[in-house]
Amino acid sequence: MTPYDSTFQSAYFIKSAEKLSQCPLDQGVEVAFAGRSNAGKSTALNTLTNQKKLARTSKTPGRTQLINCFGLNLDDRRLIDLPGYGFAKVPIEMKKVWQAHMQDYLMNRRSLAGVVLVMDIRHPLKEFDEMMLDWAKANGMKVHVLLTKSDKLKRGPAKSTMLSIQRELKQQNIDGSVQTFSALNGDGVDDLRIKLAEWLVLDNQDEIPVSPNA
Numbered sequence: 001m002t003p004y005d006s007t008f009q010s011a012y013f014i015k016s017a018e019k020l021s022q023c024p025l026d027q028g029v030e031v032a033f034a035g036r037s038n039a040g041k042s043t044a045l046n047t048l049t050n051q052k053k054l055a056r057t058s059k060t061p062g063r064t065q066l067i068n069c070f071g072l073n074l075d076d077r078r079l080i081d082l083p084g085y086g087f088a089k090v091p092i093e094m095k096k097v098w099q100a101h102m103q104d105y106l107m108n109r110r111s112l113a114g115v116v117l118v119m120d121i122r123h124p125l126k127e128f129d130e131m132m133l134d135w136a137k138a139n140g141m142k143v144h145v146l147l148t149k150s151d152k153l154k155r156g157p158a159k160s161t162m163l164s165i166q167r168e169l170k171q172q173n174i175d176g177s178v179q180t181f182s183a184l185n186g187d188g189v190d191d192l193r194i195k196l197a198e199w200l201v202l203d204n205q206d207e208i209p210v211s212p213n214a
């Protein structure tokens, strides 16, 4: 349990956007989930919000093709599910379009406070992940690496994967953190809520509109 559980449980679907211009008004604070296709982004969002169907999950990789936007019961606080990267069965031209839209979002979204980079703990730091880390470094963006499906590894190997990624972030001078996560056994759910609350609420207190009656 964390003090923020009900905030995340309040998550509701706002809209699916094909591109940045269709996203909700660019004000307040939002956190985006990015990752390779099938890494477990949608499942992580559903677990975080304790809702079975908030973000559609699928065993078919690449289902999350749009920028899916979710609101919370705090003014102008949002969670964003970005298109999964690298779905093999999609034509190359379509992939390029998605990538362009995603890049546009990442480069130009002013309310974006941090990116949760979702990786399957058994396949960390693939080309896309390295690209995202390079981008985060170049743009001073905060990154939280979520190593999903930790239930698939024993505790020792899971911990050592986490530590090696922590080292990599440090070596690359990236403003980032790492944790393990499992939708299956609940590993790291509280840690993720605390991290996101830090980005969405605690770091951005002055972004919260003050009620005239307060």
Ligand SMILES: Nc1nc2c(ncn2[C@@H]2O[C@H](COP(=O)(O)OP(=O)(O)OP(=O)(O)O)[C@@H](O)[C@H]2O)c(=O)[nH]1
Pocket: 035, 036, 037, 038, 039, 040, 041, 042, 043, 044, 056, 057, 058, 059, 060, 061, 062, 063, 064, 083, 084, 085, 148, 149, 150, 151, 152, 181, 182, 183, 184
């Ligand atoms: N064992 C285990 N399986 C998981 C976990 N999280 C996700 N999965 C499985 O991994 C597969 C992909 O999960 P999704 O959440 O749909 O992945 P995604 O990253 O949203 O995929 P795209 O829609 O392709 O972007 C599904 O079969 C999930 O059930 C986890 O913590 N543990």
